[in-house]
Amino acid sequence: MFTTLTLQVRVNPYFKYSQTCRISIYAMTKLAKTLKYGAFSLGLILLIGLLIPEKIVIPVLGATKNDWNHNTFWYSPWGTSGVHKGIDIFGLKNTPVVAATSGMVIFSGVLGKGGNAIAILGPKWRIHYYAHLNQNNVAFGDFVNINTQIATLGDTGNAAGKQPHLHYSILSIIPIPWLATMESQVGP
Numbered sequence: 295m296f297t298t299l300t301l302q303v304r305v306n307p308y309f310k311y312s313q314t315c316r317i318s319i320y321a322m323t324k325l326a327k328t329l330k331y332g333a334f335s336l337g338l339i340l341l342i343g344l345l346i347p348e349k350i351v352i353p354v355l356g357a358t359k360n361d362w363n364h365n366t367f368w369y370s371p372w373g374t375s376g377v378h379k380g381i382d383i384f385g386l387k388n389t390p391v392v393a394a395t396s397g398m399v400i401f402s403g404v405l406g407k408g409g410n411a412i413a414i415l416g417p418k419w420r421i422h423y424y425a426h427l428n429q430n431n432v433a434f435g436d437f438v439n440i441n442t443q444i445a446t447l448g449d450t451g452n453a454a455g456k457q458p459h460l461h462y463s464i465l466s467i468i469p470i471p472w473l474a475t476m477e478s479q480v481g482p
């Protein structure tokens with residue numbers, strides 16, 4: 295009787311410890327597997343985005359390269375923005391604004407300086423930003439095809455009172471450090 299009691303006392307704490315230990319090892323292995331799977335999935339998604347071919351059209355219907363001043367890209371000083379992070383494509387008010395690339399609408403609404411604005415996530419993890427629109431024709435979550443109308447050209451936001459134009463810029467979610475520069479264009 296004495297022997298049995300001793301055994302119980304000795305065995306039980308060990309049993310409890312080993313059970314807890316096994317459970318936490320199981321949980322950690324499961325977590326590691328989940329993390330590995332998550333990292334793999336994220337890598338795959340990133341790769342797919344990078345492999346989608348990027349075709350770009352001028353996002354104002356009928357516009358040509360003469361409808362914007364190339365020297366105004368990254369021009370400084372540019373009001374409260376510092377530098378002009380984009381190009382201004384001039385046109386008549388209500389000219390159709392078309393999607394420069396195919397993609398998913400990640401923003402369609404009103405912003406301070408941008409006025410009516412749209413952001414579309416396109417190939418290569420690049421965001422295409424359209425601002426000063428008169429009217430937005432797409433909503434968050436919409437998939438748009440290249441060259442299809444997404445809005446009309448306008449003069450909203452800080453373009454109010456100026457010649458109607460589309461402010462268009464491309465932002466890269468993935469950093470491209472080899473394009474980084476400390477230079478800024480200085481005006482004449």
Ligand SMILES: [Zn+2]
Nearest residue numbers: 380381382461
């Ligand atoms: Zn602009």
